[in-house]
Each structure stands twice: as C-alpha cells, then as structure tokens.
Amino acid sequence: MKFVSTMALGVALAVGGVALVGVAPAVAKEKKAEAPKARNYNLSKPVRESAAASQKALEAGDTAGAITAAQAAKAAATTPDDKLISSQLLYAAAAKANDQAKISEGIDGMIASGVADPAQLSQLYAAQGKIAYQAKDMAKAAQALDMAIKSGTTDPDVYALLVDAKARAGKPAEAIALLQTGIDKQRAAGQKVPSEWYQRGIAIAYGAKLPDETERLTQQWLVDYPSPTNWRDAIITYRDLHKVDSDTDLDMLRLLRTAKGLKGERDYYEYAEAVYLKFPGEGKAVINEGVAAGMVKLAPGSNFKMMSDASNSRSAADKADLASATKAAKASANGKSAAATADSYLGYGEYAPAIELYNVALQKGGVDANVINTRLGMALAKAGRKDEAKAAFAKVTGSRAGLAKYWTIYLDNPTA
Known part of the structure; x- marks a missing residue:
C-alpha cells in the first residue's frame, strides 16, 4: 500500500522591508494584524552606529x-534591545539576499533577546521551526514548532511539520497524539483537514504498528475523503495490523466490494476463492464483476476459469435448495441453520429473506451474535434500511467492532 511519504508543506518565508525600530521582520504571517504601536529602543552607541550603517546599505541595495x-x-x-534590533537587521538583510543560514540566525537572535x-x-517560533525542518535539524525544529503551538500559532503547517519531525525523531506515539490535536482543532474551527495529514498519520501509525491509532485515523479519513481508493487503503491497512479471522476478512472484502474498493486481479481472486464453493451465487457475481471491470480474465485452464465454472455449476441447485433450507431453519432448535441460510441469501443479493433469517438466528441463539449482527447490518444496508443497519452495527462488540464502525461510516459517507 502506498501512502504519501511526506507532506507538501511550504516553508518559505515572506520577505518585506524592515524599519530600524518599531517594526518586526516580515516572517510568514498567520493573520493580518493591526500595526503595532511604535516603542522606543535604548541602543548602545556601537550598536546604534552599526545598525545605521546596515540600514543605509540595505536601502542602497548593498545586501x-x-x-x-x-x-x-x-x-x-x-x-x-541591542540584541533584538541587530537581529532584526540581520534578518532583513539576509532575507533580501535569500541567505537561509543568516535568516535563521536573525530569527534565533530575536527570540533569544x-x-x-x-x-x-x-x-518567530514557527519560522524558526520551518527553517530548522528544511535544514533537517529535527531536534531544533521540534522544539521551535512546539513553542509556536504553545505561543498560540494559528498556522496549520506548524502541526503538520511538528508531527513529521517527531516521527523522524523516532517518537511515533507523540507524533500521532499531536496530529490528533491538530485534527480536532481544524474540525472545531469548521475547517476540512487536509488529506495529506491523514495519509502521513496513517503511514506513521502503520509503520510503528499502532493498530488503534491506525484504525482511528483511517476512519476519520474516510469520513472526510470517502473515495474507493481510500476505502481500499484503509481496509487493507486495518486487516494487516489486526490479523482478522477468515469470516471477518470475508466481511471486509464484502465492504470493499460495496464501497467499490476492489482493485486488481488479486482482490477479486482473494474474494472469489473465499466464496465460490460455500456461496456459489456470490462467487459467480464477484467473478462476473471482475470480468466486467477488466480486472479478471477467464483464460482456459486458469484458476479464475475453474472457480467461475464451479460457481456457475453449483449456483442453480444451491439456490433451489434455499426454500427447504429456510423451512428447516425455522423449525430448528437453535439459530445455526438460520444463520447459514441467511448467509446464502445474502450472497445471492436476496436481502429480505436474509434479514428475516438473521433475526431468527438471533432469536433462537446458539450463534455468535457479533457475526450475525454484522451480517444483519450488511443485509439491511444493502436493502436501503440505513437506520436499522446502523442499529444492528451498534450492537457489534469485540474483535468485530472495528469492522462494524467502518460499515457505519460507509452508510453515512457512501462512495459515488
């Protein structure tokens, strides 16, 4: 799976004229502010003389x-005051010359004054941190960017850069916690979180094998950016970190199919292999969809051709048995046969009888309620009964709770 390795963040400084006293350097502005009131500076004679010479040279274009x-x-x-004004002048002259090292020195001096x-x-701290980040001095970058946040910055890039700096410094948990703070602030301000923030956070959490953080970030990402490609990346990431059982894995493939996230021969092969014998109707439908999408070729002698032939030959008889299986399931002492028959109906896209039998299975008992509520929610979702589907998914606990959450997110944020 490919994630964005770094975020596209500008770190250039805005350059403008700087007066000798009373005006701070034109570093990257967070927001337009009123002009500050001029204040008097008490400069020593050597500094005053050198400062005057510096400003005169700058006005003459002699950087x-x-x-x-x-x-x-x-x-x-x-x-x-000496340190502040001399550092302001150094910054102003270095900015005109585009000398990053001396720009940084000037900013450092202003802060240190x-x-x-x-x-x-x-x-100032934001500018200091961005320059240090650009110079790959991650320790200095992290310290400065953290101070920018503590000083009340409203620059969203500061959060993104600090997250990356902490991750590069080998502190993934801190990076993710900070990113979540930035995400929460963006949302509280009514602003959409950049997709790159989620992608970088997911890459950090995934690389550090932090399953809970990865799950949370992918789910937030899908709320804001529910594209088929993002669904595929999110679900595959979840599966890789959680090592789900085969039944849960199949239900995740079913979600991917619903979200139009199946991509490439491998996805269709994995799905078809899981269902073509047990649920031939579903296997037939998945393979045909893969062929129609240009992802599957039924070449003679291929595994796809073998699975297609098997599902086609079995599906008619299998479907014909459903009526008797339904009758037997309703008369059974427990819900196991009702659940199995409901699964078959689900595979054929017959959602009404599937819903009925999943409810029978829950009523009779003897089944895993988390599995049944997951699949009941799927059938209700497919039938267009959104609120009932969400109610079913809300009952899912344990190892399937994450899957149920993804399904709920899909109901509220479907792909086009």
Whole structure:
C-alpha cells in the first residue's frame, strides 16, 4: 500500500522591508494584524552606529554590506534591545539576499533577546521551526514548532511539520497524539483537514504498528475523503495490523466490494476463492464483476476459469435448495441453520429473506451474535434500511467492532 511519504508543506518565508525600530521582520504571517504601536529602543552607541550603517546599505541595495554591518551590531550587542534590533537587521538583510543560514540566525537572535513582541513570538517560533525542518535539524525544529503551538500559532503547517519531525525523531506515539490535536482543532474551527495529514498519520501509525491509532485515523479519513481508493487503503491497512479471522476478512472484502474498493486481479481472486464453493451465487457475481471491470480474465485452464465454472455449476441447485433450507431453519432448535441460510441469501443479493433469517438466528441463539449482527447490518444496508443497519452495527462488540464502525461510516459517507 502506498501512502504519501511526506507532506507538501511550504516553508518559505515572506520577505518585506524592515524599519530600524518599531517594526518586526516580515516572517510568514498567520493573520493580518493591526500595526503595532511604535516603542522606543535604548541602543548602545556601537550598536546604534552599526545598525545605521546596515540600514543605509540595505536601502542602497548593498545586501552584503548590510549583512556585515548587522553582524557587527550583533557582535557588539550587550542589552536585550541591542540584541533584538541587530537581529532584526540581520534578518532583513539576509532575507533580501535569500541567505537561509543568516535568516535563521536573525530569527534565533530575536527570540533569544527576550524582548521580541509577544504578539509575534508564535510567528518567530514557527519560522524558526520551518527553517530548522528544511535544514533537517529535527531536534531544533521540534522544539521551535512546539513553542509556536504553545505561543498560540494559528498556522496549520506548524502541526503538520511538528508531527513529521517527531516521527523522524523516532517518537511515533507523540507524533500521532499531536496530529490528533491538530485534527480536532481544524474540525472545531469548521475547517476540512487536509488529506495529506491523514495519509502521513496513517503511514506513521502503520509503520510503528499502532493498530488503534491506525484504525482511528483511517476512519476519520474516510469520513472526510470517502473515495474507493481510500476505502481500499484503509481496509487493507486495518486487516494487516489486526490479523482478522477468515469470516471477518470475508466481511471486509464484502465492504470493499460495496464501497467499490476492489482493485486488481488479486482482490477479486482473494474474494472469489473465499466464496465460490460455500456461496456459489456470490462467487459467480464477484467473478462476473471482475470480468466486467477488466480486472479478471477467464483464460482456459486458469484458476479464475475453474472457480467461475464451479460457481456457475453449483449456483442453480444451491439456490433451489434455499426454500427447504429456510423451512428447516425455522423449525430448528437453535439459530445455526438460520444463520447459514441467511448467509446464502445474502450472497445471492436476496436481502429480505436474509434479514428475516438473521433475526431468527438471533432469536433462537446458539450463534455468535457479533457475526450475525454484522451480517444483519450488511443485509439491511444493502436493502436501503440505513437506520436499522446502523442499529444492528451498534450492537457489534469485540474483535468485530472495528469492522462494524467502518460499515457505519460507509452508510453515512457512501462512495459515488
């Protein structure tokens, strides 16, 4: 399964003019704010002289001279105001020269001065973290991006980059917990979460073998992006991490088929192999769908041809036996034969008798209620009885609860 390995996130800084006093550098803005009130800065004489030279050089287009003078001011700085203004000037000159190392140095200096405008600290930390991330300094990136969040950033990229930085630092559980916080904030703000966030989170959780986190993220992803391809990726990921039994595996293939998520010869082969003998009507239907989709070829001597021939030859007699099987199931002392006959009806797409017999099976007992409620929910869903289907899935517990949740998500978010 292929997931996006990294998120497409911009880390470039917006560059603008910087005045000597009173105006902070034009780092990436989170939102348009009112112009800050000018404040007076108490600069030492060496810093004031070098700062003036730096600004004069910058205005003349001499970025190299502006950087040199700003660095001289920074070297002479002794007070917090000295450090802030010299770092602002270094940032401004480096930004004009597109010198990322010195841009970073300027931002670091503004933060370290301790007197940067508190309203702009989140922007400074965000910029610091993005540059460190771009330079692959993940420890510095994680620290700065975390401070940006604590300072109240509204930049969604900060969450995404910090998640990736933590994952690259070998902290997948922390990365997923942070991503979930970002997802929750996006949703609370009425904003759609980028698909890339889910994809990266799923890749991290899957790679770290975190089944619960993977399940939760795939389910949230499907609510926002319920495409057939996403359904296939989500279900296959779930199956890989949970090592489900054969019955649950079959019901997941049935969900994939319903969500139009079967793709390629392998998917159809796995499904057909699981049902062509036990449920020949279902096997026949699945193989025919694969042929129609161009995914299956019935070449002479192939396994597909063998399964197709077997399901075709068995389905007529099997279907003809359903009436007597139904009568016997209703007279049986327990619900096992009712459940088996309902399964056959489900495979033939005859949902009304399947629903009736699943209810008989539940009433008589002697069956796994979680399996029966899963398949009752499937039959009700196929019959267009959405609310009843959701009620059946809500009764499913244990190892099938995840599957029931996926089915419920599909009912509310069907693929086109």
